[in-house]
Amino acid sequence: MAENTDLSLQKQIIYSIYVRAHTEEGTFRAIVPDLDRIRALGADWIWFLPIHPIGVKGRKGSLGCPYANRDYRAVNPAYGSMEDFRALCAAIRERGMKVMIDVVYNHSSPDAMLLEEHPEFYWRGADGNTGNKIGDWADVIDLDYRCRGLWDYQIESLKMWAGVVDGFRCDVAPFVPLAFWRAARAAVSEVNPACVWLAESVHLSFGNYVRREGFPCERDTELFDAFDIEYQYDVWECFERFLRGEALLHEWTEQLNLQEAVYRENHNKLRYLENHDQPRIAARVKDAGARKNLTAMLYFLKGTTLLYAGQEFSCTHRPSLFEREVFPRTGEDVSAYLAHLAAVKKEALGETDRFAARADDARAIAVMERFGPERRAVGVFSLRGKSASVRVDCPDGEYGELVSGGRVLVKNGQISCVGEPIIFTLPR
Secondary structure: OOOOOOHHHHHOEEEEEOHHHHOOOOOHHHHHHHHHHHHHOOOOEEEEOOOOOEOOOOOOOOOOOOOOEOOOOOOOOOOOOHHHHHHHHHHHHHOOOEEEEEEOOOEEOOOOHHHHHOHHHEOEOOOOOEOOOOOOOOOOEEEOOOOHHHHHHHHHHHHHHHOOOOEEEEOOHHHOOHHHHHHHHHHHHOOOOOOEEEEOOOOHHHHHHHHHOOOOOOOHHHHOOOOOEEEOHHHHHHHHHHHOOOOOHHHHHHHHHHHHHHOOOOOOEEEOOOOOOOOOHHHHOOOHHHHHHHHHHHHHOOOOEEEEOOHHHOOOOOOOOOOOOOOOOOOOOOHHHHHHHHHHHHHHOOOOOEEEEEEEOOOOEEEEEEEOOOEEEEEEEEOOOOOEEEEOOOOOEEEEOOOOOOEEEEEOOEEEEOOOOEEEEEEO
16 A cells, blocks of 8 residues: 555545536536535545546547546536636535545547647557557557656646545556656655545556556556555456356455455555446346345445445436536435445444455355454355355354344344345454
């Protein structure tokens, strides 16, 4: 972990907003009336997908992708003015939350102001033309960090924004040199020493593919030198295979145990069931009981929790990045449940707890433990909503159950799981 990482981030919750998709107006100002509701979910942070002007050349869809950035130092006029964004930031902080913005430093739009002003900042292929190393990303062109002038420009941009916001979510962070991120963090700390850095690391298979193609891609273990939090994409593909019925549960829980073995004790992985790049969990898992268990497990896992706007309404459709689609608020409203789990996370779970997990493959039940200096927490999650008698390594007795508010009985080292999530604590 970065030397000055705030350990309390382990117990915090990030709520992700795509401004275009959040309200009918699609503006900064229109979000303000919704902030109290978001705060009530237990959110500590609001992370905005890119808020910058979007390129026109090569754009996808009618409105373009926010990750095709045209100007690093301005806001998208469709969302409002810089003054509007500052007012939104102030309203967020008034409610006890912090602000994180997306920074997209691997690439820009093909008509970015930076290309016109500094063509030397851009990567070029064998034909001498700008382009990108990942062919599917047809609406962007890659930057070239072999040019030290680019470092200076991007770091100055970050320092500017660090006077406005509290943290950065860094898009495809492994594609940008780790040395740059280290230098950027050091420079930004002079403006905002408490700035939080979240790395979007990449899927395990994608990172390996990029390296095989001969392009640089930093590894998750290395990124922690500069970042406070990073995505859990190193284990995500195995989790997806489990959801699809293509892998046994223990294959994923063993990868969680491997994270605990490989990373530093205070490592912080961003935990999510969905995000703007992944399908909605309500679309993947139709059974409400199974989703209830998955959601409780999400909050039990070691690391910062991510909610993608609309998850609290059990949305099944993920808004397009390229069009105007406001997420509906008509599905099953699980806001109260999320708020309760947030309270459990903040009050009952520690910051640098040791973690262990095992699985009952036959019934798809995950048994997880977190070990703190004075107490430990046990979680039992029936990920297919099945009932079973489950072995737990606890003294016999009756314990307070934190999800339902009831009691759980341990007898002969077993508890009865009736398909509902179970979390309880006991002395260390």
